[in-house]
Amino acid sequence: MKLVALLLTCSLQAAALRIQVLSLFPLTVLEIEAPSLRLGGEVLPSPSKVGLRGRLVCAGPICGEALTTYGGTVRLSVKGAIARSYPGDAQVMARSGSLVAVVNLDLEDAVAGAVAGEMPGTPLKSAIDAQAIAARSYYSAHRRRHEAADFCDSTHCQFLTAGTAVSRESALRTRGLVLRYRGEPVPALYFRSCGGRTLRAEDVGFASSPYPFAAVDCAACLRNPAVWTAQFPEEQWTGQHTEAARLELARRFGWDSLRSNDYIERRVAGKVIVSGKGHGHGVGLCQRGAAGMAAQGADFRSILRHYFPAASIVE
Ligand SMILES: [Zn+2]
Numbered sequence: 001m002k003l004v005a006l007l008l009t010c011s012l013q014a015a016a017l018r019i020q021v022l023s024l025f026p027l028t029v030l031e032i033e034a035p036s037l038r039l040g041g042e043v044l045p046s047p048s049k050v051g052l053r054g055r056l057v058c059a060g061p062i063c064g065e066a067l068t069t070y071g072g073t074v075r076l077s078v079k080g081a082i083a084r085s086y087p088g089d090a091q092v093m094a095r096s097g098s099l100v101a102v103v104n105l106d107l108e109d110a111v112a113g114a115v116a117g118e119m120p121g122t123p124l125k126s127a128i129d130a131q132a133i134a135a136r137s138y139y140s141a142h143r144r145r146h147e148a149a150d151f152c153d154s155t156h157c158q159f160l161t162a163g164t165a166v167s168r169e170s171a172l173r174t175r176g177l178v179l180r181y182r183g184e185p186v187p188a189l190y191f192r193s194c195g196g197r198t199l200r201a202e203d204v205g206f207a208s209s210p211y212p213f214a215a216v217d218c219a220a221c222l223r224n225p226a227v228w229t230a231q232f233p234e235e236q237w238t239g240q241h242t243e244a245a246r247l248e249l250a251r252r253f254g255w256d257s258l259r260s261n262d263y264i265e266r267r268v269a270g271k272v273i274v275s276g277k278g279h280g281h282g283v284g285l286c287q288r289g290a291a292g293m294a295a296q297g298a299d300f301r302s303i304l305r306h307y308f309p310a311a312s313i314v315e
Pocket residue numbers: 145146151152153154156157158
């Protein structure tokens with residue numbers, strides 16, 4: 001009986017992820033609402049507002065290394081900027097001059113939140129289910145991508161917002177299913193649209209992955225690619241067709257300035273004129289292509305088999 005309880009505890013713990021939330025906001029003051037709040041051995045009223053004092057988190061005169069919430073639900077807000085609720089408990093700590101908020105989320109709640117963030121709207125069921133399995137695979141394949149947490153809630157890991165009815169239903173329909181390669185979960189990648197063919201990890205300079213991401217044709221994008229043009233000053237152009245170089249330009253010129261890694265460039269009078277197709281890094285599942293396959297009646301298994309041909313879809 002004890003062993004069963006122990007195994008159950010272990011499996012529950014394995015399914016909980018620590019996710020750093022509101023990670024794109026500089027957090028100096030945070031309001032926290034939860035059934036129970038504790039800081040420095042004291043019980044705080046809810047909601048409470050906390051700030052920083054050196055390496056301590058403080059609510060008025062009460063300070064401690066971390067504020068912890070209990071009760072399974074928490075709402076975090078930054079006045080005038082953002083408020084978000086999560087189905088889990090949180091810890092708020094001080095790290096390098098900023099508050100860091102980490103929530104413990106059940107894997108399936110995190111999948112619902114990532115699907116809501118990464119594939120908003122109400123796509124066809126098989127496309128959203130393919131996305132849910134890709135998101136779950138990503139969470140299952142990695143651990144500890146951040147100092148204080150396993151994952152963050154930005155596109156650095158997976159963009160995570162509050163789950164919606166649609167995303168929660170999809171997580172439930174596909175519960176537990178992940179892409180696996182040689183028995184291990186695939187760190188599944190995905191992006192908005194391609195230029196008619198997806199790219200291999202090495203095509204965009206990604207570190208080698210245990211999963212061999214294949215370049216595959218993508219019918220919807222081939223038929224009707226999302227084309228774009230952009231221009232950059234020649235001295236800022238590295239000429240490297242890598243995702244790192246693309247993000248570096250994006251940081252300097254705006255997030256959509258160089259939309260994808262599928263483009264040709266020409267130099268004209270001190271400028272680099274770029275003509276491209278698609279949106280995002282181009283490796284793994286093409287969300288637009290998945291939507292196109294779903295519209296043609298494909299189920300989530302066919303979609304995933306197409307974009308991850310070397311993986312199997314299992315619990
Ligand atoms: Zn991250």
